[in-house]
Amino acid sequence: MSTSVSIKGKTAGGDGVTTTINYVNPTATDEQLQSLATAFNNLTTNITSDITKITKESLTNSGKLDRNMTLTPSTISFTAVPTITGGAGTSVTIAGSGFSTSDIRVSRNLTLTTAYLYADWYAEEDHCVIEFVRSESDEKITGEIVIEVPATGNYKSGSVTLTVGE
Amino acid sequence: MPDITTQDSTLVFEFMFVDGDTRTQKLKNPKASITEQEIADLNTFIQANNLVVGDKGGATFGKIARVVKRNEVTTKLDIN
Numbered sequence: 001m002s003t004s005v006s007i008k009g010k011t012a013g014g015d016g017v018t019t020t021i022n023y024v025n026p027t028a029t030d031e032q033l034q035s036l037a038t039a040f041n042n043l044t045t046n047i048t049s050d051i052t053k054i055t056k057e058s059l060t061n062s063g064k065l066d067r068n069m070t071l072t073p074s075t076i077s078f079t080a081v082p083t084i085t086g087g088a089g090t091s092v093t094i095a096g097s098g099f100s101t102s103d104i105r106v107s108r109n110l111t112l113t114t115a116y117l118y119a120d121w122y123a124e125e126d127h128c129v130i131e132f133v134r135s136e137s138d139e140k141i142t143g144e145i146v147i148e149v150p151a152t153g154n155y156k157s158g159s160v161t162l163t164v165g166e
Numbered sequence: 167m168p169d170i171t172t173q174d175s176t177l178v179f180e181f182m183f184v185d186g187d188t189r190t191q192k193l194k195n196p197k198a199s200i201t202e203q204e205i206a207d208l209n210t211f212i213q214a215n216n217l218v219v220g221d222k223g224g225a226t227f228g229k230i231a232r233v234v235k236r237n238e239v240t241t242k243l244d245i246n
Contacts, residue, residue: 011195017194017195019193019194021191022189022191022221023181023189023191023218023219023220023221024217024218024219025216025217025218025219026219027216028215028216028217032215032217033217035211035215036211036212036215036217039207039208039211040193040208042204043177043193043196043197043200043204043208044177044193044194044195044196044197045195045196045197046194046195
């Protein structure tokens with residue numbers, strides 16, 4: 001179990017923004033959490049208005065999909081982790097459970113070669129984003145699958161097939 | 167329904183733990199210029215105070231293995 005620190009603030013334009021620092025040691029003191037949150041926030045242009053501690057029983061997992069990780073809280077898991085190596089016209093299917101096909105939105109014109117899938121769960125925004133990243137340079141490629149599911153509910157198996165664009 | 171286009175800048179940290187596992191941490195709206203020293207100082211601060219642990223079994227924090235700044239333009243198309 002680990003805990004999180006939430007930093008609430010505003011952008012230079014006045015929009016609200018919340019940053020959550022995950023994987024924080026639950027034994028950290030409030031003073032240490034304040035310092036940690038400040039250290040991270042100092043790398044941004046956000047103006048901090050509030051730093052609060054959030055304790056989570058089970059933290060979200062994020063990382064490369066090739067670890068076949070289960071993402072909480074909606075327990076999305078992926079059974080197929082393809083490596084995309086082809087050019088235009090190549091298709092890859094991402095199958096798994098915890099989401100239904102109707103929950104999936106994809107951006108069009110995916111252009112990528114030889115990439116791995118990178119997933120992260122945005123807890124405060126309640127959706128999972130799967131990104132395609134070039135394995136050689138870590139550069140994000142123009143393509144994204146967004147799976148939006150509520151925090152609770154009944155989920156079915158689903159899949160999405162992506163076709164490499166021009 | 168029209169496409170929705172958003173532009174974001176995100177700093178992505180890759181935390182590496184002593185058990186070999188890695189986790190990511192993202193920061194929105196990073197500064198335009200972040201120095202290697204600033205990252206090194208943050209890394210040292212986390213290590214020295216044991217502030218980050220792995221979520222699987224509480225593995226000890228190893229280091230910030232990688233930091234990537236991504237400037238992303240995202241177009242979301244509702245296919246439904």
